[in-house]
Each structure stands twice: as C-alpha cells, then as structure tokens.
Amino acid sequence: MDRLKVLVVDDESRMRKLVKDFLSRSNYEVIEAENGEQAVDIFFEQKDIALIILDVMMPKMDGWQACREIRQYSKVPIIMLTAKSDEKDELLGFELGVDEYISKPFSPKILVARVEAIIRRTMVKDEETLEIGGILVDKAAHQVKIDGVNVDLSVKEFELLSYFIKNKGVALSREKILNNVWNYDYFGDARTIDTHVKKLRSKMGEKGDYIKTIWGMGYKFEVE
Amino acid sequence: MDRLKVLVVDDESRMRKLVKDFLSRSNYEVIEAENGEQAVDIFFEQKDIALIILDVMMPKMDGWQACREIRQYSKVPIIMLTAKSDEKDELLGFELGVDEYISKPFSPKILVARVEAIIRRTMVKDEETLEIGGILVDKAAHQVKIDGVNVDLSVKEFELLSYFIKNKGVALSREKILNNVWNYDYFGDARTIDTHVKKLRSKMGEKGDYIKTIWGMGYKFEVE
C-alpha cells in the first residue's frame, strides 16, 4: 500500500519539523500547514489524508475552528495538540469530534504511538477492505475472497456486494441501491438489480444466502 | 420534556454517588443498581431508561453479561466503565454493542460530556427504532424482534405495527389507519385491516394482546 498521508498543522516550523521527522521514519508521508486556513484548504484539495495533527493555538484560524470546518464534511481522525492538559479544552474537543489529545510538551514517540493506534483503529472501519462472515472484499485489489478462495466478480457485482456489506443489516430499497451503486441519473429498470443479485448469489455459493430478499421492499445483507 | 433517566450500575456506592451527583446537576434522573442482575431487572421494569452506565467488575452478574442480556431486547445506549483501557475488552465490547468506554479513573465532567454526546447522537436515530414492552421495531433493518427473537413480518404488517406503536395508547379508527398505513386513495374494504390485525396478533404470540379491539371504533395498541 502507499504511504499514508498525515497533515501536520502548527505555526511553529520547528514543531512541524520535529513531528515530520518522527512520522517519516515510521513511513508516513507528512504534509505541512502553518495555520488552520491553509490546513482546511489542503485537506479538501488532497482528499486522501489519513489523519490530521492540529495545534490549537494558531494565527488566522485556530485549531478549534479548523476542526469544526473539517468535521462538517469528513470523519478523518484528528489529534489535537494543546498547550496544557486543560479539561475545558478537552470537553470542547469532544463536542467537535476530536479523536485524541496530546498536551505539549510531548514525547515524539508517544505521538507516533498514538498516531499508529488511531490509524489502526480507523483502518478497520475505513472499508479499504471489508470482511464479514468469511467474505473478504479487497477494494484496492478489486478482489473478493470467500473462505480464502478467490471469486471472480464483474465490476457491477463487486460494487453491489461492497455496497451490501457496507450497509450490512440495513434494508435497502431498489431505488436506494440504484442511487448508490449506479449513478444518480440512471434511467434503467430497477429489476436489473435482481439479475445482479441472482448472479452474486450464485457466485457466492452458500454464502449467497446472506443477501436476503425483503419482500415488497428490497434486499438486505445479513450474516446468519 | 421530562428528565431523562440514566441507570448507573456499580457495586461501589461511592462511585454511584459520584456519578449521580454530576448527572443530577445536568438534569438527568439517576437510578442506581449495584450489580448486573439488579440492573437487568430494573431496566425491564422501568421501560424508559435512556442510557446505562455499566461497570465491568461486579458481583452476581458482571457488566458483560448484563450488557448481553439487555442487548437481546433493547438498543439502549450503554457506556462501559473499565478498570483499565484494555484493547481485548474493547473488542469484546464492540461485539456486544457497547457504545462507549470510559476507563477508571475518569473525570466526572468528561463522563457527563460523553453521556450528553451519546444522548444527542441517539436522539436523532431514535425515530428509526421503536421499542416498547419487549417489542423492538428496527426500521433500518426492517426487522422486528420480540423478546429477542426475530419475527418475520410482511411489509404491510410491519408498517401497521409501526403505526400502532408510534401511536401507542391512542384509539385509532379504521379510517385513520387506512389513511396512514395505506395510501390515501385506497379504495378497498376497511375489513382488510382486521385480517392484518389477525395475522399480526398471531405472529406476535402473547404480545399480540397489546393490540386491543375498541368495539365499534377501531384498535388501540397498549402495553399492559
């Protein structure tokens, strides 16, 4: 896999360099920003930033505001650097959806450890690879394994299965499926889904039963 | 709105008191239990507990087991208090459907902040799952559980039950039911409802009695 990108935001270049050194050594790609405004801009330009380390005190736009703006559109993990461990700050942070606090001064090793822990935690949820009930969906490789055996799926089948698994346990109407797996302006017949479901089920063998029909409503993926 | 009820479960009364003090100040009504067994009993008696704070280590029935038993019947948010942040515990918790972890010792303020955050979060979803008297209607999954057991309902049955529960305690005329569960331009016989009620009652077993007939008027859903 490619190196993961971490956005480090601090107005002190010395601090950025310190963090960058340690993270680079752990094989992260570090991108720097020197204030909140720049951070927000970069974040939305890059689109594949895995984690943000955000200083609270900064000119132009402080860490809280930057966090607020990013949280409106993204669930990217955010680590806040606070000058001292202030309970009030921490409480504010919870509301804003901060994942972790580290108070200055900190040990770079601990910073790296926490970054790794968070990345590990979120990677699982990140649906780069989905796994459930012996079904492994590797989005990067565009490949599906069932009980360790490769199963060849077409693009549509792959996307449909991914969508099912991402929404496991949720009843999905055909309309909803069309809007998400097909394009929003798709013009065709909703029954097309049935055909793809049929193929998926047959290719998935006995695990095909995980795709359940909800009569009069749509489909649902559920392991059991 | 009434004050929301929080059930605090811990064998140390000192700990319960601490939590209670802070939550009361934030306008929650706190109910105490000193072990898992008591917690489960109280939870099912009260029926309108908004959140549970559950200690892991307790006599009689530990937090995990209590969580397991409650989860069979309810999706009430659960916060676990763990002695130390143990990753293994946390993974077990995820499977059981724990919403949040707080490791002892903790700051009471942070506890309150997390409680508020979870309440806020679940309030939004709250319209998607209805729960009453051991009947759990999960609109997202389009699924009904009675006493923890799945009950298969057809779409109409599902909608009818949802409508009943949403209007629990209210007498509903057949006309009103038709207008809400069926389309406004429905042309058929109002007696159709009787048939669906019949099926619902039979599928719901003894809880079918919650659907009461109001002679000459219609039906009413009421738990008792």
Add this chain to the structure above:
DNA sequence: GAAACTGTTCACAAATTTTACATAGGTATC
C-alpha cells in the same frame, strides 16, 4: 473478426402478500 464477457431488458413461472368473502362468534341495546 470471432469469442468471451458485461450490463440490460424481457417474459414467464413461482412465490408471497394482500384482499375479499362467508360464516361463526361477540357485544351492546332495548
């Protein structure tokens, strides 16, 4: 250019749900 593969649509059988109806059983009113 033939063969193989994809994504779609269609038609029809199969499955399931919804509705109608007939009859039996209850309930209120006088």
Add this chain to the structure above:
DNA sequence: GATACCTATGTAAAATTTGTGAACAGTTTC
C-alpha cells in the same frame, strides 16, 4: 333474551413481487 351490529377467523381468489433463463447490444480479448 332477542335483535342488530360489529369483529374474528378460515379459505380462497386476486394482485403484486421476485427468481430465472434467454436474448440483445456493446466492449474487450485474443
């Protein structure tokens, strides 16, 4: 307790939805 209504229930028809195989056009592969 007789009467008029209203509701419960079983049966079966009607309507709707889904599963499936086949066909078709567009692409890619060899």
